Amino acid sequence: MLNTRELEKRWLKYKIKTYIPHAIIFVSIIVIMTIISIFATSNTEKTPVIATKTEKHEKRKIVAIQSLQKEQNVSTQKEIVTAPVQTNIQQNTQVQTTTLTEDTKLTLSPSMNFMRRIQNEEQQPYYKVTSSVKKSTKKRKKVVQQATVEEEYMDIEQKSQVKKKTTNKAPITIVKKEPTSKPYKKQIITIERRDSQNDIKEIITRFKKNNNPALSLFVAKKYYELGNYEQAYNYALITNAINNDIEDSWLIFAKSLVKLNKRDMAIKTLKEYIKYSHSGNAKILLNDIQSGKFK
Amino acid sequence: MNSIFVNSKNVFLDTVNPKDYVQLDRVSTIYQSLKDSIKKPLKMILLYGKPGTGKSMFLTKLSLDLADTQNVFLYDTPILDESEFYKTLAQDVFETKYAGELNFTQFMKIVKDKNLNQVPVILLDEAQLYSEELMEKIRLLSDTRTLKFVIALHKTEKEDLIAKEHFQTRIWETIELENSLPTELKIYIQKKLMKANCFDTASMFNSKAVNKIYKLTHGNYRDTNKLLYGLFEIYSTYEKNNQLYSIKTNQISTKLIEMAAIHTGLIDA
Ligand SMILES: Nc1ncnc2c1ncn2[C@@H]1O[C@H](COP(=O)(O)OP(=O)(O)OP(=O)(O)O)[C@@H](O)[C@H]1O
Ligand SMILES: [Mg+2]
Numbered sequence: 118m119l120n121t122r123e124l125e126k127r128w129l130k131y132k133i134k135t136y137i138p139h140a141i142i143f144v145s146i147i148v149i150m151t152i153i154s155i156f157a158t159s160n161t162e163k164t165p166v167i168a169t170k171t172e173k174h175e176k177r178k179i180v181a182i183q184s185l186q187k188e189q190n191v192s193t194q195k196e197i198v199t200a201p202v203q204t205n206i207q208q209n210t211q212v213q214t215t216t217l218t219e220d221t222k223l224t225l226s227p228s229m230n231f232m233r234r235i236q237n238e239e240q241q242p243y244y245k246v247t248s249s250v251k252k253s254t255k256k257r258k259k260v261v262q263q264a265t266v267e268e269e270y271m272d273i274e275q276k277s278q279v280k281k282k283t284t285n286k287a288p289i290t291i292v293k294k295e296p297t298s299k300p301y302k303k304q305i306i307t308i309e310r311r312d313s314q315n316d317i318k319e320i321i322t323r324f325k326k327n328n329n330p331a332l333s334l335f336v337a338k339k340y341y342e343l344g345n346y347e348q349a350y351n352y353a354l355i356t357n358a359i360n361n362d363i364e365d366s367w368l369i370f371a372k373s374l375v376k377l378n379k380r381d382m383a384i385k386t387l388k389e390y391i392k393y394s395h396s397g398n399a400k401i402l403l404n405d406i407q408s409g410k411f412k
Numbered sequence: 413m414n415s416i417f418v419n420s421k422n423v424f425l426d427t428v429n430p431k432d433y434v435q436l437d438r439v440s441t442i443y444q445s446l447k448d449s450i451k452k453p454l455k456m457i458l459l460y461g462k463p464g465t466g467k468s469m470f471l472t473k474l475s476l477d478l479a480d481t482q483n484v485f486l487y488d489t490p491i492l493d494e495s496e497f498y499k500t501l502a503q504d505v506f507e508t509k510y511a512g513e514l515n516f517t518q519f520m521k522i523v524k525d526k527n528l529n530q531v532p533v534i535l536l537d538e539a540q541l542y543s544e545e546l547m548e549k550i551r552l553l554s555d556t557r558t559l560k561f562v563i564a565l566h567k568t569e570k571e572d573l574i575a576k577e578h579f580q581t582r583i584w585e586t587i588e589l590e591n592s593l594p595t596e597l598k599i600y601i602q603k604k605l606m607k608a609n610c611f612d613t614a615s616m617f618n619s620k621a622v623n624k625i626y627k628l629t630h631g632n633y634r635d636t637n638k639l640l641y642g643l644f645e646i647y648s649t650y651e652k653n654n655q656l657y658s659i660k661t662n663q664i665s666t667k668l669i670e671m672a673a674i675h676t677g678l679i680d681a
Contacts, residue, residue: 119649119675128671131681 330359330366337369346376364396371399375406417651420613421644423604424637428468428488430476434603436596439466442587446474449585450482450533450562456554459564461589464634467564470589471535474562483532490541497546505532505559516549523558533560540565591631598622600633601640613644621664628673635678642672 317339324332337352353370356363367390374383387403390396405411423432449457461467468488475486485504491497498519502508506526536542542550554561592600598617605614629635646668650656659665673679 119645121646121649121653121655121671124646124671124675127674127681128667131670131674131679134681 328359330356330363333359334363334366334369337366337373341369341373346373349373350377362394364394364398367394367396368398368402371402371406372411375411380406415648415651416610416612417644417648419608420605420610421641421648423608423610424641424644426634426637426641428472430469430473432604432607433469433473434600434607436592436599438593438596439470439589442589443470443474446470446562446585446587447477450478450560453557456551456560457562457585457587459562459587459589460566462591462632463566464632465589465591466633467589468537469633471537471562471564475535478533483528483530484535485532486535486537488537490536490538492541492543492546494543494546494549501534501559505534516552520553520556523553523556526558528558531558531560533562535562535564537564539563592633592636593631594619594623594626597626597629597631597636601625601636616662616664618663621666621669624666624669628669628678638676639669639672639678642676643668646672646675 317336320332320336320339323329324336333352333356337349337356340346340352341349349369350373353366353373356366357370360366367386371383371387371390374380374386383406384403387399387406391399391403402411446457446459459467459470471486472488475484478484483505485501487500491500495513495515498514498516499510502510502514502519502522506522506528508522508526536550539547550561550563553559598619601617601622602614605611605617625636625639629639643664647656647659647661650659659668670679674681
């Protein structure tokens, strides 16, 4: 008898197990999002901080002229201004405000114009910094969203295509750009193909040096795999010219011919080859071509 | 009265019975082409595919269908001893009893002497178990054009098969059986159930359930049988314990599919 209760327990365990990775991803996304949002808010809070600072500087100047009593007054004012900021941003910004006030202490000087200039200079880079930080956080947010991930992958794909075109003379039409729901997969494929392109190039240069038919055969096979039947045909032909006794080379040659819509020539070639070699593989291929199994 | 769940469960027993054969479009086309190539002269036919893709079922059905018009002999378990192999064939095909050992030359003589007016078809299942030597002799036998062999074996790599010397020249027809596609799987399950008059359970399989099953079995017939046997075992257990109210019965529950997969070991949990 089947113990359904026991089985249900195992099922529950299995379910929990399969949900753990999802849960981890979910939680980590939430954590990342909260961190990002904290950063974002802290950056927007920085502008009021600067505003309070400029006030402070001005007040300081007044302080320099005025009495100590009033300075106490100002300091209480300062506290009032910064109070709402503190509640939001916590220690982080607090530290910043204190260090900044120290800086300004050093640049204090009697001239009002000079002060203003410094203030302007100080403000501008600050705004720049905050805005750029905002942008980057926005970007990070975008990356989390699916759609833009896709765009980015498409970019990579296009780039790699461009690269291919520049590095290779042979007309290779492998990856047609088309809207796809799985850009990730595609990217992997293009990388692989780029590798084999490089492989081929390297092997061709090696072949040019030593004329080894094994190398040209390899190139023919690779081109065949890549769907570049013209080049596969060429290299099979080259291989045959060096050594006309390599079975694989004949097979690739015939297969490429079929792919290039020269079925009759493929059959003729195979028959010739079979006549003197009695190759079993060639016979099988011939049969497959004739029966239309190989197209 | 028998429970529908128990009946449905028995539908998925892993047996090879030509009566249970389900016609699937893709398989029927292959079937037709195989029947055609049997008629052609001098052709050894190789049927291959992963375990559980229905090779044995296919051969059994073929032997049944051909029996009306032809002499067909099906050996579903291989006869590994060479002498035993010839003796069995001599007896079955040529009705010649042999007491002692029978070697290849002697058997060849029988084959040549007996003038059968029709070429008998010999179906060998599980042929991956035959030795290279015996395979070689089978090859030579089919060259005499007096016997036609159809050989079914597990798929290794096709390239491997072709590389093997004994398949290189004589086997001209190779036929591959594959796992089913999701749409075929649905037809397979439903037809199988309907053949056993289990219409209610057949209608419980919607596309969602079938896709779930497909994910677990990749469309392999044997694995699907195993999973569904387990599934209906679970259903009938709930029924027996009067707990059917706690599960969905208008459609197959994904939870129960997963439970069956755990039970049969398709999911390890
Ligand atoms: N067309 C079909 N109709 C009905 N049942 C099928 C069909 N094809 C396969 N099956 C079922 O699938 C199960 C596995 O099929 P089968 O035993 O023929 O596989 P096989 O390819 O011979 O496997 P192996 O390589 O392990 O011998 C069988 O129990 C059979 O009932
Ligand atoms: Mg079998």
